[in-house]
Amino acid sequence: xxxxxxxxxxxxxxxxxxxxxxxxxxxxxxxxxxxxxxxxxxxxxxxxxxxxxxxxxxxxxxxxxxxxxxxxxxxxxxxxxxxxxxxxxxxxxxxxxxxxxxxxxxxxxxxxxxxxxxxxxxxxxxxxxxxxxxxxxxxxxxxxxxxxxxxxxxxxxxxxxxxxxxxxxxxxxxxxxxxxxxxxxxxxxxxxxxxxxxxxxxxxxxxxxxxxxxxxxxxxxxxxxxxxxxxxxxxxxxxxxxxxxxxxxxxxxxxxxxxxxxxxxxxxxxxxxxxxxxxxxxxxxxxxxxxxxxxxxxxxxxxxxxxxxxxxxxxxxxxxxxxxxxxxxxxxxxxxxxxxxxxxxxxxxxxxxxxxxxxxxxxxxxxxxxxxxxxxxxxxxxxxxxxxxxxxxxxxxxxxxxxxxxxxxxxxxxxxxxxxxxxxxxxxxxxxx
Numbered sequence: 001x002x003x004x005x006x007x008x009x010x011x012x013x014x015x016x017x018x019x020x021x022x023x024x025x026x027x028x029x030x031x032x033x034x035x036x037x038x039x040x041x042x043x044x045x046x047x048x049x050x051x052x053x054x055x056x057x058x059x060x061x062x063x064x065x066x067x068x069x070x071x072x073x074x075x076x077x078x079x080x081x082x083x084x085x086x087x088x089x090x091x092x093x094x095x096x097x098x099x100x101x102x103x104x105x106x107x108x109x110x111x112x113x114x115x116x117x118x119x120x121x122x123x124x125x126x127x128x129x130x131x132x133x134x135x136x137x138x139x140x141x142x143x144x145x146x147x148x149x150x151x152x153x154x155x156x157x158x159x160x161x162x163x164x165x166x167x168x169x170x171x172x173x174x175x176x177x178x179x180x181x182x183x184x185x186x187x188x189x190x191x192x193x194x195x196x197x198x199x200x201x202x203x204x205x206x207x208x209x210x211x212x213x214x215x216x217x218x219x220x221x222x223x224x225x226x227x228x229x230x231x232x233x234x235x236x237x238x239x240x241x242x243x244x245x246x247x248x249x250x251x252x253x254x255x256x257x258x259x260x261x262x263x264x265x266x267x268x269x270x271x272x273x274x275x276x277x278x279x280x281x282x283x284x285x286x287x288x289x290x291x292x293x294x295x296x297x298x299x300x301x302x303x304x305x306x307x308x309x310x311x312x313x314x315x316x317x318x319x320x321x322x323x324x325x326x327x328x329x330x331x332x333x334x335x336x337x338x339x340x341x342x343x344x345x346x347x348x349x350x351x352x353x354x355x356x357x358x359x360x361x362x363x364x365x366x367x368x369x370x371x372x373x374x375x376x377x378x379x380x381x382x383x384x385x386x387x388x389x390x391x392x393x394x395x396x397x398x399x400x401x402x403x404x405x406x407x408x409x410x411x412x413x414x415x416x417x418x419x420x421x422x423x424x425x426x427x428x429x430x431x432x433x
Contacts, residue, residue, distance in 0.1 A: 012193055016086050017076040019305040023144030023167055031148045037159035042122035043109030044135060045302060046089040048170040050242060055083035057173045072141055075171055087190045087242060091131060094186045105291045119164040131188050132179030135168045143167045146301045149390045155400040165298045180247035189241035196237060197303060202314060203238040205292040206231040228411055230321035236292035237314060297392035304391060312391050329406035336398055344394045
């Protein structure tokens with residue numbers, strides 16, 4: 001009798017087939033470049049089926065697969081596939097000074113160059129260059145794309161590029177020897193989809209954002225901001241890979257450096273962790289493999305195809321670790337969160353009624369949100385400051401501006417509160433004299 005884990009895996013494979021069938025047929029929202037944002041980049045979400053121990057492909061299965069690679073329909077009829085475990089490939093980027101995404105967990109991919117035919121060709125080229133896996137070969141099947149999104153910086157106000165995610169299915173039970181580019185990739189990890197869908201995999205990544213709040217200020221000001229606000233907490237998924245490969249060509253790959261690179265500073269317990277801890281003055285422990293940020297948003301769009309179609313619940317709004325800052329931000333963003341949640345619900349209906357899926361930057365349907373509820377009504381086509389069609393992008397629309405305002409307001413309130421306390425303490429001390 002099959003175990004519960006095996007039954008779950010079988011269901012995931014069935015769901016995966018339906019999802020990939022839908023992706024091939026669907027046309028997702030495309031962001032048209034403007035003068036404001038012309039740079040484009042692509043990433044590859046690569047899915048493979050890891051054979052189950054009790055249903056390992058035979059030699060004949062492997063030879064048959066290599067001699068005549070199946071189409072998608074035939075692939076999902078094979079026994080080792082139906083009993084296998086679907087997985088997604090993630091890379092951990094190499095540590096590089098000045099790199100915006102240094103040491104981040106990501107999908108293989110990169111920027112579009114002049115010689116690239118299209119966005120899909122970028123994903124194929126970058127995957128081959130970064131990890132040595134040829135997804136343009138017959139061993140891989142292109143299965144469609146996920147919604148494009150605008151990558152922004154400076155508290156989500158300045159667009160810097162358009163990101164195009166593409167989905168590929170690896171058809172062979174074997175993966176050829178991979179060749180990791182040491183300047184780009186530190187490691188590659190295959191993570192089961194069941195792990196990604198598990199609520200127990202939810203975690204947080206803590207980031208020091210004092211540089212963003214005080215770009216032109218000195219270290220003293222940045223330390224003061226860090227002490228008052230703490231770190232910024234981002235929603236994350238803890239990855240538990242079934243297989244990992246590390247780049248042995250890295251210059252810093254030694255026993256001492258590797259241990260150091262896998263350590264993370266975690267906030268000290270107690271109130272001090274919430275108010276005065278920074279990313280470099282806390283106890284060290286082994287750093288887990290955390291997926292967060294931009295790549296998490298792409299993954300949520302993919303996982304949302306799996307039942308119960310609520311992958312957005314794996315994500316939480318970013319906030320600061322200090323309790324009073326959290327409270328101020330929650331108050332200031334309450335109405336915004338409700339509006340964005342309503343927009344996300346209405347957007348699913350809009351996508352179904354707009355099969356062409358073409359979106360100019362800034363174009364979106366205006367919404368009328370009933371106060372105190374999540375009901376919405378699409379009124380007309382208009383402009384709304386660069387709304388995106390990806391789930392996390394919609395939820396974050398306008399949020400970071402409020403977060404910045406909330407952080408500044410909290411620091412001002414603390415200053416006034418401290419000044420008032422000192423004033424009344426001094427006044428009372430004088431009265432006693």
